[in-house]
Amino acid sequence: MCLGVPGKIIDIYVKDGLRIGKIDFGGVTREACLEALPEARIGEYTMIHAGFALNVLSEEEAMETLSTLHELEEFEQEASLEEDGAAG
Amino acid sequence: MNDAALTQFTQEFRSAERVKPVIEEIRRTVTRPWTIMEICGGQTHSIMQYGLDQLLPPEIELVHGPGCPVCVTPLELIDKALAIASRPDVIFCSYGDMLRVPGSRQDLFSIRAQGGQVKVVYSPLDAVRLAKENPDKQVVFFAIGFETTAPPNALSVLQAKAMGLTNYSILVSHVRVPPAMHAILGSPHNRVQGFLAAGHVCTVMGYEEYPPIASQYRVPIVVTGFEPLDLVQGILMCVRQLEAGTYDVENAYPRLVTREGNPAARQIIERAFITCDRNWRGIGMIPDSGWKLRPELSDFDAEIKFQVGDIQTRESEVCIAGQIMQGFKKPVDCPAFGTACSPQNPLGAPMVSSEGACSAYFRFARQS
Ligand code: SF4
Numbered sequence: 040m041c042l043g044v045p046g047k048i049i050d051i052y053v054k055d056g057l058r059i060g061k062i063d064f065g066g067v068t069r070e071a072c073l074e075a076l077p078e079a080r081i082g083e084y085t086m087i088h089a090g091f092a093l094n095v096l097s098e099e100e101a102m103e104t105l106s107t108l109h110e111l112e113e114f115e116q117e118a119s120l121e122e123d124g125a126a127g
Numbered sequence: 128m129n130d131a132a133l134t135q136f137t138q139e140f141r142s143a144e145r146v147k148p149v150i151e152e153i154r155r156t157v158t159r160p161w162t163i164m165e166i167c168g169g170q171t172h173s174i175m176q177y178g179l180d181q182l183l184p185p186e187i188e189l190v191h192g193p194g195c196p197v198c199v200t201p202l203e204l205i206d207k208a209l210a211i212a213s214r215p216d217v218i219f220c221s222y223g224d225m226l227r228v229p230g231s232r233q234d235l236f237s238i239r240a241q242g243g244q245v246k247v248v249y250s251p252l253d254a255v256r257l258a259k260e261n262p263d264k265q266v267v268f269f270a271i272g273f274e275t276t277a278p279p280n281a282l283s284v285l286q287a288k289a290m291g292l293t294n295y296s297i298l299v300s301h302v303r304v305p306p307a308m309h310a311i312l313g314s315p316h317n318r319v320q321g322f323l324a325a326g327h328v329c330t331v332m333g334y335e336e337y338p339p340i341a342s343q344y345r346v347p348i349v350v351t352g353f354e355p356l357d358l359v360q361g362i363l364m365c366v367r368q369l370e371a372g373t374y375d376v377e378n379a380y381p382r383l384v385t386r387e388g389n390p391a392a393r394q395i396i397e398r399a400f401i402t403c404d405r406n407w408r409g410i411g412m413i414p415d416s417g418w419k420l421r422p423e424l425s426d427f428d429a430e431i432k433f434q435v436g437d438i439q440t441r442e443s444e445v446c447i448a449g450q451i452m453q454g455f456k457k458p459v460d461c462p463a464f465g466t467a468c469s470p471q472n473p474l475g476a477p478m479v480s481s482e483g484a485c486s487a488y489f490r491f492a493r494q495s
Contacts, residue, residue: 043275043327043353045137056289057252057282072252075278075392086330086383089222089272090250091279093330093392094383101382104360105139 043086045096046071048079062087140354146182149359153366154184161369162188162318163362164311164454166304167325168195168482169353175491177355179362187366190318190454191487193307193407194325196272197224197480198448200300201406202440205230208269208298210435212238212245217433218261220254221269223247227470227479231441251283251297258287258295267429270297274328277301277418278392281399284420284427296429299419302405304328305336306416311453312344319454321365323351323358326380331396333388337376345374352380399424408476409449446475451484458488465489 050061051073060073062085071087073079076095084096139145165171171191174180180189193199209230212219219235226235226247239245244264248254251268258266270280280297287295304325311319324337329350337348347368351361361379368375378384396418405417420428445463450456458464458477468474470489477483487493 055286057286072250072279072282074282075389075395077391086327088327089276089279090252091282093275093278093327094385094389097382104379104382105145 043088043093045084045086048073048081048083048085048092051079051081060085060092062092137354140352140356141177142356143177146177146179146355146359149356149363150182150184153187153359153363156363156366156370157184157186158370160186160188161320161366162190162454163321163323163365163369164190164192164319165323165325165351165358166192166194166308167328167353168192168198168480168484168487169327170194170323170325170351170358171484172482172487172490173353173355173358175487175493178491179355179358180493183362187362189362190457191451191484192311192322192454193410193452194273194304194328195452195477195480195482195484196276196300196302197222197228198452198476198483199302199407199410200225200228200271200476201408202231202442203406203438204298204300206232206438206440207430207435209233209235209238210438211267211298211429211433212243213241214265214433216265218244218246218257218264218266219269220246220248220251220257220266222271224480224482225269225271227473228476229443229473229479231439251280252286255283255287255290255292255295258292259290262294265294265296265432267433268295268297269300271300273302273304273325274331274396275325277396277400278331281396284399284424285395287427288424293426296427296432297420298429299400300405301400301418302407303402303416303418304332305340306413307407307410308340310410310413310416312340312346314453316453316455319346321346321369322348323361323365324348324376326350326352326357326384329378329380329384329388331388331392333386334376334378334384335386341374341376347374348376350376350378350380350384352383407449407452409446409452411449443474448475448477448485451477458485459493461485 046062400418477485
């Protein structure tokens with residue numbers, strides 16, 4: 040229930056007085072309520088819970104997280120090189 | 128961002144190659160045993176599915192929190208749901224997980240087999256649509272969940288009111304995470320030394336509620352996502368703090384969570400709900416730990432609309448779900464696990480919920 044599914048907003052309209060988006064989940068489209076995202080725009084990615092969009096996904100932050108972790112990978116490689124060196 | 132970028136992100140956050148160096152860093156950082164609780168049952172399932180518990184160094188013990196809405200819904204309310212769903216004039220709508228949850232005597236599934244109209248809906252707004260299409264029926268939605276499902280559940284009532292529907296109501300069992308953290312940390316038996324806070328709860332609520340908890344109990348709290356890479360990163364940040372003796376609130380899920388959360392979503396909650404005391408199944412009453420409908424929306428409250436009266440509840444005598452959800456025990460410590468209790472024949476809710484710890488251990492075959 041709390042897991043949520045990420046999807047792309049491909050259309051925005053009003054239905055029964057609610058702000059609704061058409062969401063593309065990798066080829067499958069479904070409607071979701073965008074009442075909590077008054078500023079979301081077509082083309083943005085969002086996380087859907089129980090037919091309701093909760094937040095827009097920040098690409099910048101996702102990149103930032105991946106690059107911080109990438110530094111760890113490099114550190115790891117260097118460390119294992121050093122270990123190999125010491126052993127040799 | 129384009130579609131390829133999203134696919135790439137998702138893959139990267141799931142990649143075993145990416146998880147490994149983070150695990151190695153945890154191994155290098157840790158010097159002594161620590162017990163960390165992931166709050167959310169969705170996180171528990173990810174941890175088991177990707178075997179993260181087995182990759183971590185033995186010093187790190189993960190215990191599984193109460194963040195499974197199906198598991199903590201009180202037995203009394205499930206029995207009420209069963210009574211309401213049995214009525215011939217009712218269409219009872221629920222999230223799918225709830226159908227196999229044992230009440231005192233039966234479950235929603237058996238009510239459906241006996242001819243009751245029990246429908247699984249994807250969203251409470253689907254239940255509102257059903258109410259509009261079936262003016263001669265009472266449509267009742269079982270509004271369970273944490274902060275994540277509170278906005279859609281609240282909005283369904285506001286929407287039904289705006290549409291002038293008098294045949295829609297909700298049976299509310301809403302719970303909130305921070306009071307549960309207080310209850311766990313305040314217990315004399317507490318074992319939890321650090322928390323992974325539930326990322327999607329924080330998408331709505333932000334994380335301003337956590338610094339007072341972190342400093343009162345001196346526990347680090349790290350807002351954490353659901354993919355394997357998110358989880359190991361949350362664990363790493365938590366372990367670094369534990370080793371350094373700090374107890375700050377950090378955000379390991381910034382691509383979806385901001386400090387202030389989503390104010391528009393919180394406003395929807397506040398328009399429909401006020402906080403209240405709630406009973407958590409297996410755990411007991413936690414003050415101010417839930418939401419109920421505002422008094423002015425009582426026409427939409429199924430408990431008031433259908434006076435189901437006094438119900439004698441009867442809980443399984445062997446189920447230790449409450450102790451598991453507070454971090455005292457693991458599913459495998461339950462004598463019924465995998466024998467008397469299985470997904471086909473559940474004795475407790477955590478064995479059938481897709482966010483339940485017992486179901487995670489059973490599905491991914493954890494014997495220890
Ligand atoms: S294995 Fe079954 S009986 Fe035991 S704690 Fe889990 S749900 Fe309850």
